[in-house]
Amino acid sequence: MELLAPAGNPSVALAAFDAGADAVYCGLQKFNARERSENFTHDDLARLVAYAHKNKRKVYVTFNTLLKESELLSAGAELAHLAVCRPDAVIVQDPGTARIIREYFPQLTLHASTQMGIHNSAGLEFAREAGFKRVIMERQVSLDELRMMIPDGKPPVELELFVHGALCCCLSGSCLFSSWMGGWSGNRGKCKQPCRRQYFDLDAGSRGRGEFLFSPDDLCSLDLLDEFRKLGVCSLKIEGRLRRADYVEKVVRAYRTVLDAPSENRKEAYLEAEQILRGVCTRKTSQGFYTEQSMKKLIRLDSIGGSGMPCGKVLKNVPGGFEARMTGRLHIGDTVRVQSSVDSDDGFNMTVLHLESGNRSVMKVLPGELCFIRSDKKALRDSLIYRTGESGADLSGRIARLPLPKEPLDLTVDLNENGITVAIQGTELIYSAKIPSLAPARKHAVSPEDLQREFSAAASEILEAGIIHATVQGEWFLPAGELKEIRRNFWHFAEEKAPRKLYWNIVRDHLIRFRKAHQNMILNAFQEKNSTGTVILSGREKSIPGKNIARELRFIQSSDEEVVLPPFVPETELLRLKNEIGMLYRKGSRVFRITSWFQFMLFKDLKDVILKTSFPLPVCNSFGVLFCKESGAAGVQAWIELGEGDFEELRKHSVLPLELYAYGRPCIFTTRAKLLSWRNIADVRDHRFELKRDGGLTHVYPEEVFSAGEIPDGVPYCYDLRHAGMGEEPVSTFNTFREWA
Numbered sequence: 001m002e003l004l005a006p007a008g009n010p011s012v013a014l015a016a017f018d019a020g021a022d023a024v025y026c027g028l029q030k031f032n033a034r035e036r037s038e039n040f041t042h043d044d045l046a047r048l049v050a051y052a053h054k055n056k057r058k059v060y061v062t063f064n065t066l067l068k069e070s071e072l073l074s075a076g077a078e079l080a081h082l083a084v085c086r087p088d089a090v091i092v093q094d095p096g097t098a099r100i101i102r103e104y105f106p107q108l109t110l111h112a113s114t115q116m117g118i119h120n121s122a123g124l125e126f127a128r129e130a131g132f133k134r135v136i137m138e139r140q141v142s143l144d145e146l147r148m149m150i151p152d153g154k155p156p157v158e159l160e161l162f163v164h165g166a167l168c169c170c171l172s173g174s175c176l177f178s179s180w181m182g183g184w185s186g187n188r189g190k191c192k193q194p195c196r197r198q199y200f201d202l203d204a205g206s207r208g209r210g211e212f213l214f215s216p217d218d219l220c221s222l223d224l225l226d227e228f229r230k231l232g233v234c235s236l237k238i239e240g241r242l243r244r245a246d247y248v249e250k251v252v253r254a255y256r257t258v259l260d261a262p263s264e265n266r267k268e269a270y271l272e273a274e275q276i277l278r279g280v281c282t283r284k285t286s287q288g289f290y291t292e293q294s295m296k297k298l299i300r301l302d303s304i305g306g307s308g309m310p311c312g313k314v315l316k317n318v319p320g321g322f323e324a325r326m327t328g329r330l331h332i333g334d335t336v337r338v339q340s341s342v343d344s345d346d347g348f349n350m351t352v353l354h355l356e357s358g359n360r361s362v363m364k365v366l367p368g369e370l371c372f373i374r375s376d377k378k379a380l381r382d383s384l385i386y387r388t389g390e391s392g393a394d395l396s397g398r399i400a401r402l403p404l405p406k407e408p409l410d411l412t413v414d415l416n417e418n419g420i421t422v423a424i425q426g427t428e429l430i431y432s433a434k435i436p437s438l439a440p441a442r443k444h445a446v447s448p449e450d451l452q453r454e455f456s457a458a459a460s461e462i463l464e465a466g467i468i469h470a471t472v473q474g475e476w477f478l479p480a481g482e483l484k485e486i487r488r489n490f491w492h493f494a495e496e497k498a499p500r501k502l503y504w505n506i507v508r509d510h511l512i513r514f515r516k517a518h519q520n521m522i523l524n525a526f527q528e529k530n531s532t533g534t535v536i537l538s539g540r541e542k543s544i545p546g547k548n549i550a551r552e553l554r555f556i557q558s559s560d561e562e563v564v565l566p567p568f569v570p571e572t573e574l575l576r577l578k579n580e581i582g583m584l585y586r587k588g589s590r591v592f593r594i595t596s597w598f599q600f601m602l603f604k605d606l607k608d609v610i611l612k613t614s615f616p617l618p619v620c621n622s623f624g625v626l627f628c629k630e631s632g633a634a635g636v637q638a639w640i641e642l643g644e645g646d647f648e649e650l651r652k653h654s655v656l657p658l659e660l661y662a663y664g665r666p667c668i669f670t671t672r673a674k675l676l677s678w679r680n681i682a683d684v685r686d687h688r689f690e691l692k693r694d695g696g697l698t699h700v701y702p703e704e705v706f707s708a709g710e711i712p713d714g715v716p717y718c719y720d721l722r723h724a725g726m727g728e729e730p731v732s733t734f735n736t737f738r739e740w741a
Contacts, residue, residue: 001225001228001229001233001234001235001236001259002022002023002058002234002235002236003020003021003022003023003236003238003252003255003256003259004021004022004023004024004025004060004160004235004236004237004238005019005021005023005024005025005238005248005251005252006024006025006026006165006238006239006240006241006243006248007024007025007026007048007241007248008026008038008039008240008241008242008243008244009038009039009040009044010040010044010047010048010395010399010402011245011395011396011399012024012243012244012245012248013026013048013059014051014245014395014398014399015245015246015248015249015392015393015395016245016248016249016252017051017052017055017057018249019248019249019250019252019253019256020252020253020256020260021057021252021256022057022058023052023057023058023059023060023088023235024048024052024057024058024059024060025059025060025061025062025091025237025241026039026040026045026048026059026060026061026062026241027039027040027061027062027063027241028040028041028042028045028061028063028078028081028082029041030074030078031063031065031067031071031075031078032061032062032063032064032065032189042081042085043404044399045059045061045082045085045087046084046085046404046405047399047402047403047404047405048402049085049086049087049405050402050403050404050405050406051402058088058089059087059088060087060088060089060090060091060111061082061085061087061089061090061091062090062091062113062241063075063078063079063082063090063091063092063097064091064092064093064094064113064115065093065094065187065188065189066093066094066185066187066188066618066620066639066641067094067096067097067620067621067624068620068621068642068646068649068650069620069621069622069646069649069650069652069653070645070646070649071621072096072100072518072621072622072623073515073518075097075100076100076104076511076514076515076518077511079097079100079101079104079105079108080105080507080508080510080511082105082108083105083107083108083507083510084503084504084507085405086107086405086408086466087108088109089108089109089110089111089133089134090108090109090110090111091111091112091113091136092110092111092112092113092116093113093115093116093173093187094618094620094621094624095597095619095623095624095627095628096619096620096621096622096623096624096625096626096627097623098110098112098130098131098132098627099623099624099626099627099630100514100623102131103514103517104510104511104513104514104517105507105510107467107507109133110131110132110133110134111132111133111134111135111136111158111160112127112132112134112135112136113136113173114136114137114138114139114162114172114173115172115173115187116135116172116173116597117138117171117172117173117174117567117568117596117597118135118137118138118597118598119137119138119140119141119145119568119569119570119598120141120145120149120569120570120571120574120598121148121149121150121571121574122574122598122599122601122602123135123596123597123598123601124149124155124156124157124159125156125598125601126597126598126600126601126631127157127597128156128157129601130597130627130631132157133157133158134157134158134159134160134234134235135155135157135158135159135160136160136161136162136237137159137160137161137162138171138172139162139167139168139172139219139288139289140171140172140289140671140672141289141570142289142290142291142292142295142570143224143227143290143291144292145570145571145572146231147231148571148572149571150231150232153230153231153232154232155231155232158234158235159231159232159233159234159235160233160234160235160236160237161221161228161233161235161236161237162219162237162238162239162288163219163220163221163224163225163228163236163237163238163255164218164219164220164221164238164239164251164255165218165219165238165239165240165243165251166218166219166239166240166283167216167217167218167219167239167288167289167298168195169195169214169215169216169298169299169669169671169673170195170214170669170670170671171568171670171671171672173187173618174567174616174667174669174670175187175191175668175669176640176641176666176667176668176669177194177195177668177669177700178190178191178192178193178194179641179668179734179735180668180702180732180734181194181687183735185641187618187641194214194683195214195215195669196212196214196215197212197683197684198210198211198212198213198683198684199211199212199213199214199678199681199682199683199689200681200682200683200684201676201678201680201681202680202681202682202688203678203679203680210684211301211302211676212299212300212301212302213299213301213675213676213678213681214299214669214671214673214675215299215300215301216286216288216298216299216300216673217283217284217285217286217288217298217299217300218282218283218284218285218286219239219285219286219287219288220277220285220286220287221236221287221288221290222254222255222258222270222273222274222277223270223287224287224290225255225258225259236255236259238251238252238255243389244335244388244389244390244392245392245393245395246389246390246391246392247280247281247389249392250276250277250279250280251277251280253276254273254274254276254277254280255273257269257272257273257276258270258273281308281309281386281387281388281389281390282308283300284300286298289672289673295672295673295674296674297674298673298674299673299674299675301676308336308337308386308387308388309328309386309387309388310327310328310384310385310386311326311327311328311329311330311336311385311386311387312324312325312326312327312328312330312371312384312385313325313327313382313383313384313385314338314379314380314381314382314383314384314385315370315381316381317378317379317381318372320374320375321354321372321373321374321375322338322372322373322375322378322379323370323371323372323373324370324371324372324373324385325368325369325370326365326366326367326368326369326370326371327367327368328367328387329364329365329366329367329387330352330355330364330365330371330373330385330387331352331363331364331390331391332352332353332354332355332363332364332391333351333352333353333390333391333392334351334352334387334389334390334391335349335350335351335352335387335388335389336349336350336351336352336385336386336387336388337349337385337386337388338350338375338377338379338383338384338385339383339384339385339386340380340383341380341382341383341384346380347383348377348379349388350375350377352373353374354373354374355371355372355373355374356371356372356374357369357370357371357372405464406458406460406461406462406463406464407462407463407464407500407501407502407503408463408464408465408466408503409424409425409463409464409465409466409494409498409502409503410424410425410426410466410467410468410469410503411423411424411425411455411465411466411467411468411469412425412468412469412470413451413452413455413468413469413470413471414470414471414472414473415446415451415470415471415472415473415476415478416472416473416474417438417473417474417476418434419432419433419434419435419438420432420433420435420451420486421433422455422490424494424497424498424502426502426503426505426506427498427499427502429494429497429498431489431490431493431494433486433489433490435478435482435486437478437479437482438476438477438478439476439477440474440475440476440477441475441476441477442477444477445472445475445476445477446472446476446477446478446483447472448470448471448472449470450483451468451470451472452468452470454483454484454487455468455470455487455490456468457487458491459487459488459491459492460491460494460495462495463491463494463495463498466503518622518623518653521622521653521655522652522653524655525651525652525653525654525655526654526655526656526657526658528657528714528715528716529714531711531713531714531715531716531717532548532716533547533548533662533716533717533718533719534547534548534549534550534562534659534716534717534718534719535547535548535549535550535718535719535721536549536550536551536564536664536718536719536720536721536722537549537550537551537555537721537722538551538552538555538721538722538723539551539552539554539555539557541721543557543558543561548562549561549562550562550563550564550591550593551563551564552564552566552722553565553566553577553580553581553584554580556584556589559584559587559588559589559590561589562591562592562593562612563581563584563589563591563592563593564593564595564614565577565581565592565593565594565595565596565599566595567595567596567616567617568596568670568697569596569598577602578602581602581603581606582606585606585609590608590609590610591609591610591612592609592610592611592612593611593612593613593614594611594612594613594614594617594633595613595614595615595616595617596616596617597617600631600632600633603632610634610635611632611633611634612633612634612635612636612637612659613628613633613635613636613637614637614659614718615637615640615661615666615720616640616666616667617637618639618641619636619637619638619639620638620639620641620642620646620650621650621653622650622653622654622655624636625650625653625654625655625656625658626655628656629655629656633656634656634657635656635657635658635659635716636654636656636657636658636659637658637659637660637661637718638650638651638658638659638660638661640661640666640706640734641734641735642735643735643736644708644736647660648712651715657716658715658716659715659716659717659718660708660711660712660715660716660717660718661706661708661717661718661720662707662708662711662717662718662719663705663706663707663708663717663718663719663720663721663724663726664705664706664718664719664720664721664722664723664724665701665702665704665705665706665720665723665724665728666701666702666706666720667699667700667701667723668689668700668701668702669699669700670697670698670699670700671697671698672696672697673698675691675698678691679691679692687702687703688702688703689701689702689703690703692723701723702732703730704730704731704732705724705728705729705730705731705732706731706732706733706734707731707732707733708733708736709733709736
């Protein structure tokens with residue numbers, strides 16, 4: 001199994017490889033879900049990919065945020081740079097991004113981000129049909145559900161699981177908590193982590209002590225690695241692109257120790273790995289959502305949201321910094337989180353650059369010592385100090401010496417009775433070599449893999465092999481020395497004949513095609529003739545005369561009503577959902593609202609159905625609309641986070657009817673973790689919410705009801721009255737009239 005490590009910058013990537021990671025995942029400075037991280041420039045990434053491939057390692061790039069229509073051209077340019085860099089895969093959440101890559105940058109391999117929320121076998125099949133090579137599973141899928149999904153240990157696509165690090169409490173890709181409270185979208189790499197705040201029970205009379213209601217333990221899966229292997233998991237993912245090199249190095253080394261240990265030494269390896277992890281700054285660890293027992297005990301109600309090793313307490317602010325009493329070791333170069341003991345929002349991160357003890361500068365302080373920490377930020381008295389990272393080796397020199405990659409050439413190599421031909425793709429250049437000694441093979445025939453392996457070794461200072469397609473017609477014996485000589489002669493030929501920047505020119509042509517296609521979408525946009533509105537009702541309410549009615553599947557009262565499907569359906573419930581859909585279909589239901597990607601697979605054998613996407617399935621741009629159309633949708637609902645301008649821009653390019661979520665109280669957070677039985681809650685800033693439970697899920701709804709205001713003429717709209725009544729107060733416009741961060 002591949003050991004996959006996070007890399008927030010080049011130093012962390014090198015530290016991960018040095019510690020034994022088989023691959024790293026990293027992001028560019030735009031369009032990734034960890035924009036707070038330092039991230040990579042184009043040259044950084046190109047150098048890292050070249051280094052990794054030279055050392056038989058891999059690099060995956062996170063391009064995993066939702067894209068607005070106005071960002072598509074910029075995103076296309078970034079994807080072109082990625083196509084030139086040739087990472088081993090691109091991790092995406094946005095369906096429009098996937099559609100663009102599939103059509104215009106096929107050199108890039110697609111991995112489905114955990115943010116796509118794939119959580120059952122139908123989702124895996126959908127990903128395979130949509131062109132994804134790998135799925136990063138939803139983090140709230142249990143081990144028992146994985147066993148049901150993959151009974152033979154052979155998933156239809158490569159399977160990647162998170163095995164270590166911080167956990168989101170909300171189902172992946174559906175969290176609106178941060179966005180609702182300030183426009184900082186977790187689906188855009190801007191999450192402010194409101195799940196790590198304290199909350200208070202509004203039904204308890206006077207407010208008592210707050211609890212960290214949504215703050216889960218971290219994940220550690222060392223003792224589940226054998227189970228993952230049986231399931232056919234191909235990649236073990238460590239979370240932490242905001243982490244420093246010291247953290248990543250230690251976690252990688254711990255997992256490498258166990259993975260490499262022979263079975264007879266496994267117990268000793270576990271003990272060694274656990275010892276390594278004791279030096280890692282982290283929250284209390286658990287098995288996350290993988291086991292039912294862990295799921296029930298996952299929330300740390302009394303724990304400050306920030307992670308790290310407690311090492312001191314602030315006594316008072318003084319000019320230039322603050323004084324602290326230490327409870328643990330602190331060293332120059334360490335990073336710390338200074339966290340209020342009252343308000344989990346009130347804190348800051350810093351690197352310790354100056355320490356004093358006894359009125360003299362020191363390199364470190366020890367437990368029990370009183371010290372001064374220089375800071376340009378004010379720390380509240382009694383704030384707790386957590387060490388979140390340790391000073392480590394300086395890798396800047398190694399990074400500076402990493403060379404840029406050579407120019408890649410994609411080749412088609414063919415061996416037949418007449419010799420070998422090598423065609424350079426994107427040109428008309430063909431190199432031919434006659435082979436007098438070529439003879440029918442008795443034992444060891446040359447294989448396509450032999451040709452790929454040989455020609456990948458470029459004897460050139462300026463060129464290297466890209467993708468090699470090799471064929472062998474017949475079974476032939478070819479002396480290894482002669483094949484090497486042909487390979488050397490070919491690369492000399494390529495240096496003389498191949499045009500420079502050939503590959504970039506090919507990618508540039510693809511980029512131009514993409515830009516023209518985007519421009520032409522305006523000409524092909526769907527023109528609404530008669531706007532229709534849909535009202536989603538709960539099971540108790542009567543139909544409204546003259547209105548198009550939709551209800552959740554379990555509450556359908558008539559075959560004329562649209563059927564809203566449940567967005568999270570674990571493998572244990574998937575067959576029942578299929579049967580319920582079949583039953584409604586036989587009774588005459590024909591319009592179904594798709595709320596999760598897996599649901600497209602449930603209608604493959606049903607004729608004359610009309611599928612519409614609906615909240616919480618995110619569609620934000622015209623290529624996302626096109627992706628939905630090709631998956632079977634006849635209409636889409638624009639993602640609720642889009643601002644007014646974003647919606648109008650998408651409407652100009654949409655090839656399907658575009659519905660506006662115009663009114664309702666949307667679910668902003670859903671979890672499988674067992675929470676307190678509180679119902680009405682508030683944070684320290686008096687943001688108020690209601691918790692509702694449905695089976696094994698807990699949903700969070702805001703006090704305010706969302707209203708988009710006046711609906712533009714000709715726009716299909718949706719009023720969601722399942723958890724709201726018309727005319728309710730207070731009202732929120734959410735992101736409708738502000739910039740969506």
